Amino acid sequence: xxxxxxxxxxxxxxxxxxxxxxxxxxxxxxxxxxxxxxxxxxxxxxxxxxxxxxxxxxxxxxxxxxxxxxxxxxxxxxxxxxxxxxxxxxxxxxxxxxxxxxxxxxxxxxxxxxxxxxxxxxxxxxxxxxxxxxxxxxxxxxxxxxxxxxxxxxxxxxxxxxxxxxxxxxxxxxxxxxxxxxxxxxxxxxxxxxxxxxxxxxxxxxxxxxxxxxxxxxxxxxxxxxxxxxxxxxxxxxxxxxxxxxxxxxxxxxxxxxxxxxxxxxxxxxxxxxxxxxxxxxxxxxxxxxxxxxxxxxxxxxxxxxxxxxxxxxxxxxxxxxxxxxxxxxxxxxxxxxxxxxxxxxxxxxxxxxxxxxxxxxxxxxxxxxxxxxxxxxxxxxxxxxxxxxxxxxxxxxxxxxxxxxxxxxxxxxxxxxxxxxxxxxxxxxxxxxxxxxxxxxxxxxxxxxxxxxxxxxxxxxxxxxxxxxxxxxxxxxxxxxxxxxxxxxxxxxxxxxxxxxxxx
Numbered sequence: 001x002x003x004x005x006x007x008x009x010x011x012x013x014x015x016x017x018x019x020x021x022x023x024x025x026x027x028x029x030x031x032x033x034x035x036x037x038x039x040x041x042x043x044x045x046x047x048x049x050x051x052x053x054x055x056x057x058x059x060x061x062x063x064x065x066x067x068x069x070x071x072x073x074x075x076x077x078x079x080x081x082x083x084x085x086x087x088x089x090x091x092x093x094x095x096x097x098x099x100x101x102x103x104x105x106x107x108x109x110x111x112x113x114x115x116x117x118x119x120x121x122x123x124x125x126x127x128x129x130x131x132x133x134x135x136x137x138x139x140x141x142x143x144x145x146x147x148x149x150x151x152x153x154x155x156x157x158x159x160x161x162x163x164x165x166x167x168x169x170x171x172x173x174x175x176x177x178x179x180x181x182x183x184x185x186x187x188x189x190x191x192x193x194x195x196x197x198x199x200x201x202x203x204x205x206x207x208x209x210x211x212x213x214x215x216x217x218x219x220x221x222x223x224x225x226x227x228x229x230x231x232x233x234x235x236x237x238x239x240x241x242x243x244x245x246x247x248x249x250x251x252x253x254x255x256x257x258x259x260x261x262x263x264x265x266x267x268x269x270x271x272x273x274x275x276x277x278x279x280x281x282x283x284x285x286x287x288x289x290x291x292x293x294x295x296x297x298x299x300x301x302x303x304x305x306x307x308x309x310x311x312x313x314x315x316x317x318x319x320x321x322x323x324x325x326x327x328x329x330x331x332x333x334x335x336x337x338x339x340x341x342x343x344x345x346x347x348x349x350x351x352x353x354x355x356x357x358x359x360x361x362x363x364x365x366x367x368x369x370x371x372x373x374x375x376x377x378x379x380x381x382x383x384x385x386x387x388x389x390x391x392x393x394x395x396x397x398x399x400x401x402x403x404x405x406x407x408x409x410x411x412x413x414x415x416x417x418x419x420x421x422x423x424x425x426x427x428x429x430x431x432x433x434x435x436x437x438x439x440x441x442x443x444x445x446x447x448x449x450x451x452x453x454x455x456x457x458x459x460x461x462x463x464x465x466x467x468x469x470x471x472x473x474x475x476x477x478x479x480x481x482x483x484x485x486x487x488x489x490x491x492x493x494x495x496x497x498x499x500x501x502x503x504x505x
Contacts, residue, residue: 096249
């Protein structure tokens with residue numbers, strides 16, 4: 001089950017904290033492959049039992065949930081009687097950071113490492129009044145939270161004054177902020193020394209920013225402007241313990257992974273592949289983290305709407321799935337994943353478009369007069385490769401727009417040819433489509449063949465090579481017939497060609 005609500009981290013600039021204090025709303029539920037098993041009514045030492053009391057809480061239902069992959073998943077519910085409730089199950093909870101969600105949209109966090117402990121607090125001061133029994137993890141965790149809250153109360157008014165203060169007062173206020181900042185740093189250092197064996201210490205360390213040293217001088221004798229970025233990205237994962245799978249069940253891991261892939265990595269398949277390999281290599285320290293990282297990257301870039309990012313999906317499949325490193329995927333699913341990557345691989349951005357050859361290596365695409373044509377015979381700066389169905393309703397709407405834009409580009413002096421492939425098997429419908437759409441000046445070809453029984457047959461697997469599962473599909477090729485863009489619209493044809501021409505000036 002999944003809880004959809006916003007999480008807001010309140011921080012004091014240099015003061016690193018992990019204090020989640022936002023309002024949540026329960027809006028829906030779904031299952032996750034990483035969810036714990038449903039609870040049962042049995043109770044034994046192999047499972048978990050977390051007993052709580054919230055003074056002032058009305059009789060209702062409370063929920064136990066955990067952080068995972070940027071979301072929150074419910075794993076248990078309990079009824080509240082006189083403010084008391086118990087979460088109980090036969091299977092041990094997977095360690096990490098959990099939430100107790102109350103009926104009035106309030107919640108608070110717990111560290112789950114121990115499987116059997118209790119707590120009590122008051123509804124009007126959930127963090128400040130929290131007391132634990134039999135939990136060596138949560139007691140220091142809440143001591144830390146209470147200290148940070150106290151420091152926040154001291155610094156927030158000062159920060160408000162800074163917004164309107166004059167220069168002299170501002171300097172004095174900044175000194176006060178620095179004092180509080182130093183006090184927090186000193187406390188944090190002491191906390192980490194005294195609680196080095198606690199999981200929350202790993203969370204604090206994980207949220208600590210990398211300190212960037214002074215940049216060295218470049219060849220001109222000036223500080224290297226790119227050094228901070230390179231150093232930061234290289235050391236980005238230094239503070240994450242990849243051997244501890246509990247890190248998956250915190251708000252930290254997914255946030256850092258998202259930052260690393262989407263903000264610190266150039267949005268180009270080659271760059272993302274490099275970052276993905278670095279991240280995957282580090283994740284091998286723990287099988288569960290490895291499983292999550294590989295699965296997340298693979299599925300994310302398979303579904304990406306950014307053109308060309310399917311190359312990342314192919315990279316992941318080729319390097320991790322078909323090399324038998326993903327033992328959580330059964331043989332049937334592995335075949336599907338590998339087949340999907342195999343279909344995508346031939347038409348990745350930058351690769352040369354596959355020629356239309358039959359299984360014997362002979363060209364076979366014919367025009368309406370039976371004359372064979374190939375992509376390689378086209379001599380133009382750009383080739384627009386279009387796949388359409390003569391009876392396809394969407395094709396009938398899109399092709400005139402493509403025709404209009406291509407004619408406009410050609411009139412403007414661009415060297416463009418169009419290679420249009422009909423995907424259906426009715427020659428009369430195909431000819432009618434060409435005539436109605438006024439595309440006689442295109443190179444119109446088709447692969448219309450039938451066996452002895454009159455059933456349609458294809459001369460090769462060109463539909464798979466170009467991943468044609470619907471129409472229309474438009475590819476843009478350069479002079480060497482390398483794929484510049486794919487699955488684009490009539491508008492994008494103009495945008496891409498115009499941008500490429502502008503870059504060449």
